[in-house]
Amino acid sequence: MITIKEVARRANVSSATVSRMLNESGYVSEEARERILKVIEETGYVPSENAKSLRTKKTKVIGVILPKLGSETTSRMVNGLDRVLAEEGYQILLANSNLDAGKEIEFLKLLKSRDVEGIVLSATNTNEQLVEEIQKLKVPFVVVGQDMPGTPSVVFNEIMATGEMIDYLIEKGHEKVAFIGVSESDRAVGLMRKKGYLAAMEKHGLPIEENWIQTAVFDVESGYEAMKNIMESSSTLPTAVFAVTDRLAIGAMNYLKEKGLKIPDDIALAGVGASELSQYVTPPLTTIDFQYNKAGREAANLILSMISQKEIPTSKIVLDYGLVKKDSV
Known part of the structure; x- marks a missing residue:
């Protein structure tokens, strides 16, 4: 030996x-x-x-930091990413932050020590420490889902998509629209989607009761609890609810059904994600379809371009979206 x-x-x-x-x-x-x-x-x-x-110095490995492995939207992004990278002979090394911003920073350092040729981060937030660590990397780097100035990124038009969904609810006769969001530390999902909601309501001159806005976390149970809080604490009940993810919307749906309310006759419901599950609940969920698979493909093309050209562009790719209009509205 x-x-x-x-x-x-x-x-x-x-x-x-x-x-x-x-x-x-x-x-x-x-x-x-x-x-x-x-x-x-x-x-x-x-x-x-x-x-x-x-x-x-070529390992043919790309590190990928994900917010949650069990998420369908994450899975679709990874599938798109892996398909493009595999065609070029690259493998991906996955790290799951489990929605922990601190772990994202730990994984950035760990992946750099493993000599990966590039890193793709599906970030949960854009805090200052994270940005500082990214600037220290000196390896090709792409962010998916969050807009980080000066960093190559693939993002979704969160404000416009949310605004269009609120416009659709109002067009259907709903002037009392509640909102189930997440922490604004998640800039894209928590802050931008809330801004889209508030801007659309203001544009139409519609009032918002304080208790109509609830902050949850990324799971069905939290959507259930947020819907319960809205219904039990509001002096005027909404006729429609917009949730920033399909899981939250489905949690809200479970509460409403439990209370004997009919969707959409008594209250309308909309989410974000166009998840497979959203089309199998009863009634099927009206939702926003962000192109997560395409986001993965675009991120892969960006990282490959950076590796081959040995330069770091400051490009930002903004993906299109569509409203999936189903029977919950």
């Missing part, structure tokens, strides 16, 4: 020199590096592909 000492002997260097090169933990002359790599490839001390990556 070949050992690091044998590699060092054959390359006429010290074991410490071999270790420094393998771990990239110190200076190794180019001449010594070439001799070590030649021995590694000849002896099979490490697989030849690994030796090649040490020489070329």
Whole structure:
């Protein structure tokens, strides 16, 4: 069995020199590096592909940091990303932050230490510390879903899409529209979608009762509780509810059904995501279809362009959307 000492002997260097090169933990002359790599490839001390990556610095791996592995929208984005990258011989290494901004920063550092050729981040927020860490990376980097100035990104037109959905609800005769959102630390889903809602209501000159606006988290149960709070605390009940995700909307639907309310006869309901589940609930959910699979494909093309050109563009891709008009409105 070949050992690091044998590699060092054959390359006429010290074991410490071999270790420094393998771990990239110190200076190794180019001449010594070439001799070590030649021995590694000849002896099979490490697989030849690994030796090649040490020489070329090309691992053919892209790190992908995700907010939640169980999310259908995340799955669709990853499928689009992986399809494009696989065609170019790349593999993806997934990291799940579980909606924890601190873990996003930890994974950025971890992936950089693994010598990935690029990183794609589906971010939960755009806090200052995260932006600082991104600027330190010095590897191709793309953000999906959040707009970070100066950073290549693939985003959705959150304000316009939300505004159009509120316009649609009002067009259907609903002037009392409630809102179930998430924390505004999630700039895209929490802040931008809320801005779209408020702007649309203001545009139509419609009042908003304070208790019509509820903040939840990203699950069905939270949507249920938010709907309960709206119905139990409002002096005037809404005739329609807009939730910033399909899961929240389905949670709200469960509460309304439990209370014997008919959808859409007694109250209308709309969400965001065009999830598969949204079309199988009763009634099927009116929702916004953001092109998550396309977002993954666009992110992959961006990262590949950055790798091949060895430059970091400041481009921002804004994707289109569509309203899926079903029987819940």
